[in-house]
Amino acid sequence: MTKKTSVGLIFGGNSSEYEVSIVSGHNIYNAIDKEKFEVHPIWITNEGYIASEADAFKVLADPSYQVENPHKLANLSNISELANLPEIDIFFPIVHGNLGEDGVLQGLFRLLNKPFVGDDVLAAAVTMDKDFTKILAERAGVPVAKWLTVKRPEYEDGESPKLDFDYVVKTLGTSNLFVKPSNQGSSVGISHVQKAADYAPALAEAFKYDDKILVEEGIDGTEVETAVLGNDRPVVSGVGQIINKAGTWYTYENKYAAESTTKLQIPADLPTEVVEATRKYALKVYQATECSGLARIDFMLRTSDQKVIFNELNALPGFTNISMYPKLFEEAGIPYTELITKLIELGQARFDHKAKLLHKHD
Ligand SMILES: Nc1ncnc2c1ncn2[C@@H]1O[C@H](COP(=O)(O)OP(=O)(O)O)[C@@H](O)[C@H]1O
Ligand SMILES: [Mg+2]
Structure with a gap:
């Protein structure tokens, strides 16, 4: 044996x-x-x-x-x-x-x-930063919500026009805003802002967690997610949908609390065009950020025009057997146990490949 x-x-x-x-x-x-x-x-x-x-x-x-x-x-x-x-x-x-x-x-x-197993140094570092990830996604031709970045010194010196709600509303074209730390997860430090009085507290909250924050155009709609697996020839799963109760978003409580009002639908019951756009954009973002191993890639699906808009990439998504990532691959015909084996094989294959590259310099 x-x-x-x-x-x-x-x-x-x-x-x-x-x-x-x-x-x-x-x-x-x-x-x-x-x-x-x-x-x-x-x-x-x-x-x-x-x-x-x-x-x-x-x-x-x-x-x-x-x-x-x-x-x-x-x-x-x-x-x-x-x-x-x-x-x-x-x-x-x-x-x-x-x-x-x-x-x-x-x-x-x-x-x-x-x-x-999982993403290498560059992809893991870049995709932990929502600002850099959006820059790369946009460059790859994937739609993203309009955004501004505010850094701590600009915040502290108090003179940047980005600290002014009316300026931001004019620049982003909406008073429906999301304010978030660039480096965080689980919805921690994120606020939904719709009026001037809530803007300064939202900035203060986000700056508790990071030195760089994003002010984003809010997208009215549901959320769609897809899973990607592979190194240089990645495969993309089908699409899952997250439906928040009207007027709410995917907060920490809605993600983890038993009394969450958010519903997960796997696979999503959506028109083929929406599913295919999501999968196509996911592959572009995965490749633009040089991911390997795995990633879960999340989008907003705008209600008004059914447009798919990239939100963020999770290099190490939740991996419980009821989490979105494994569920999407189970739907695609790769059961949980086999998925774990594949991820280990991909990690080993990347290592073996890199070892060969290094030997060329001997
Ligand atoms: N631009 C946006 N428009 C609408 N909802 C948003 C936007 N950005 C974030 N959200 C809401 O906030 C949640 C958490 O934001 P996200 O950027 O995914 O950060 P995290 O890494 O904490 O999950 C999203 O799942 C969504 O419900
Ligand atoms: Mg998220």
Whole structure:
């Protein structure tokens, strides 16, 4: 019998998406093909440090498990312990948000010269920044909501016309605005602004989370999402739809609370033209941002004219077995267990390819 591939499944992390990551880790652990893979769970607690493997197994069995007396450490400071795991053949990070999804952890894997699942450093870093992602999407010919970027010094010196609601309304052509940090997730720090009095508080809220914020034209409609899988020849799934109750949007509560009024429809019941436009734009954005492995790509579908408008790209989307990304591929004929195998194979293939490229310089 050939030796099983040893997978370092990394989950948790000190971001607002800690809980989702634990559930994703739990589901991947249960579903992974045990004939092919041997899993080493690696748990980053929400205090930001790597717990023991024994504790990692406990949190997989019970997502609410906490270690006693956690050492509070900033910035995943014992993350370099990943260097001391020679038995791991490939890392599978399912850590959302800052440090997990933004290229930092991916940079560590590159330094360790280990294969890993999901996007590489450049794509992970670029797509964590909503401003850069929109610039690349627009350049690739994909429609995006009009937007302005405000940086902290402009905000603090108080003189930029972008701080004036009337100027912004004139520039973006609407008083229906979304204000958001450039680097965040889970709808944290985002406000829907429709009148002058709400603009300054929305800016202040977004600047709590980042030094750069986006003021965007609000799009009235529903949200459509699609999933992409692959390295240089990516495949695109069908489309799912998120329908918020009239007058509401996809807030943190609507994403995660049991009493959410938002409905997910997979696959979306939409005209072929809308589905095909979404899939075509998703592929363009995936390639423009040089993604590999996977990404979930999100759009607004404007009610007035059925136009599909790019919103954001998630390099490490939620991966519980009821999450949009795996569900879309299940619909497309790739069940959850097989999807996990494919992602691991893609990570390995990219690593093998890069190793060959490097040898050319020998
Ligand atoms: N330009 C916009 N028009 C309409 N709704 C928006 C717009 N931008 C964001 N939203 C709403 O806010 C939610 C969160 O924004 P998003 O940019 O996806 O950030 P996050 O990374 O936090 O998910 C979206 O799912 C949508 O409901
Ligand atoms: Mg989003």
